[in-house]
Amino acid sequence: MLILEKPYVSQTLINTAIEKNLPVLRNAMSEKIVSEGHNLNLLNDEEFVAEYQKRGRLYTMSENALGWLVEHLPDQELLDKIALLKDKATFRRICQDMYPDFFFCEEEIVKLGDINPEQLVYPLVLKPSVGFLSAGVHVVHNVDEWRAAIRDIQANFHKVGSQFPEFVIGTQKFLIEEYIKGEEYAVDTYFDDQGNPTILNIFHHRFANESDTSDRLYCSSRALYDEYEEPFMNFLIQLNKVLKLHDFPMHIEFRYDGKKAIPIEINPLRFAGFCLNELQTHISGTHPIVAYLNNIHLSKEEMWKGKEKDTYSFLVLERPADADDKEVFNEKKFREDMMDVLELRPLADPTVGVAATAFIRTDDAHRAELEHILHLDMHDYMMRVERLELRD
Numbered sequence: 431m432l433i434l435e436k437p438y439v440s441q442t443l444i445n446t447a448i449e450k451n452l453p454v455l456r457n458a459m460s461e462k463i464v465s466e467g468h469n470l471n472l473l474n475d476e477e478f479v480a481e482y483q484k485r486g487r488l489y490t491m492s493e494n495a496l497g498w499l500v501e502h503l504p505d506q507e508l509l510d511k512i513a514l515l516k517d518k519a520t521f522r523r524i525c526q527d528m529y530p531d532f533f534f535c536e537e538e539i540v541k542l543g544d545i546n547p548e549q550l551v552y553p554l555v556l557k558p559s560v561g562f563l564s565a566g567v568h569v570v571h572n573v574d575e576w577r578a579a580i581r582d583i584q585a586n587f588h589k590v591g592s593q594f595p596e597f598v599i600g601t602q603k604f605l606i607e608e609y610i611k612g613e614e615y616a617v618d619t620y621f622d623d624q625g626n627p628t629i630l631n632i633f634h635h636r637f638a639n640e641s642d643t644s645d646r647l648y649c650s651s652r653a654l655y656d657e658y659e660e661p662f663m664n665f666l667i668q669l670n671k672v673l674k675l676h677d678f679p680m681h682i683e684f685r686y687d688g689k690k691a692i693p694i695e696i697n698p699l700r701f702a703g704f705c706l707n708e709l710q711t712h713i714s715g716t717h718p719i720v721a722y723l724n725n726i727h728l729s730k731e732e733m734w735k736g737k738e739k740d741t742y743s744f745l746v747l748e749r750p751a752d753a754d755d756k757e758v759f760n761e762k763k764f765r766e767d768m769m770d771v772l773e774l775r776p777l778a779d780p781t782v783g784v785a786a787t788a789f790i791r792t793d794d795a796h797r798a799e800l801e802h803i804l805h806l807d808m809h810d811y812m813m814r815v816e817r818l819e820l821r822d
Contacts, residue, residue, distance in 0.1 A: 431481060431488040431723070433495040434459045437782050440705035440775065443491075444468050446717050453481050455498070459491075475502050486623070487677045489719050490699040499699075511675060515698040518605050519559045524672060529692060534607035542583065542604060547576040553609035553640075556583075567643045569609060610694065612687035616648060617662050618701035618710075620679040620722040627666035628727050630718040631702065631710050632658055633744075635683065638804040645746040647803055648702070650709060652734035658686070659730060665691045679722045681707070704787050705775075706744040712772045712789050713742050741792045742772075743800065749777075749785040750808050759785040760813040769796040785812065 432447055433455045447454055448469055454460050456472040464470050473481060479502060482488055490496060496516070500509060514520055519536040526532075536559055537545065556579055557567040568579035583604070618631035632655055633648035662684070681697040701707035701718055710718045714733040721728060747759070759776045764786070772789040785808060792799050 433490045435491045435494040438704050442708050443705055487723055512698045515696045517559055518695055536603055536605055538603055542580050547573040555607050555609055557605055559603040559605045569641050610685035610692050612685040614685055616683045618681055618707050618718055621675040623676055625670050625676045630721055631707055647745055649741050649743040651741045652738045655730040661691055709742055709744045709789050743790050745788040747786045748808055749783055753812050755780050756814050757812040758815050760811050764811055769799055
């Protein structure tokens, strides 16, 4: 069962929903897709709720769908779990026994300017208590950076937050927490009807430098699974001793210092956003949403058969802030510059802030390409297109 929502639904997911005849909630997004000629199995609110009560599993396209669940779904246990996982401060409190030495505190946005930055311990992370992607996230190393972050939040955050419902990006409170050292990783997982976790994707979230908080590059490989599947699985097992989740998908981001995996945030009822979890369809041919809905357990041997030496990555290519509405992503140039572009998905809506997403493959001989991607100037991949105006 699917709830399709903004900001993006891929053609791959549309085709999968049609092929598998998945029940889809009738809303503005799904009706738009149907109007474009796609034969989705649409259910109205009452029909969708009744079908959910039979099946017990659903998948939301993005956090924009969570508001509908709160209003319509008579499953208070599920709604309580969603609220807990969306609120980073509440989640930190729930997990305090797992991480007793981890520092965090929560403050209202209007009071951030009253905090004495001389009394804070750096580096630290400042982020919305409820958030999506990297909106409003600041890595702060000193007093000057703290003051700059506060100015940016006061000037810009409400504008960014207004693009999403309050349930998606809370605009009232911020979390201040210690900077978690180590490399960052992300996992798409689901808990089955017995509460046992299955890992469907493991990504290494790579950054250009310590201050980078972008979602530019996530990489996956057999070597990554060999090294991290076991510690991440152990974390999920321990986490669910606290949360008691079942029939539940999530996308979780960690920092891992070689000894312990510490969660940065958890996104409930979905996998990696913007349909980027579909990197798995390029690796194994299995759609992760279908795996979750049908209780499919993929082994790393099945996933990576014949691809053991390759790295598969997804890219979020930001639209330059100063690009005007007539500038579009230059697909031809991007394909020419990369070793193997598996799929390219330009986004036409300039308000989303993303020019395109991409799935790519690299081999050992082209490892440097991944580092190069982290430093791309996206101005180089935009081109101006004059749109013709139709006249009577």
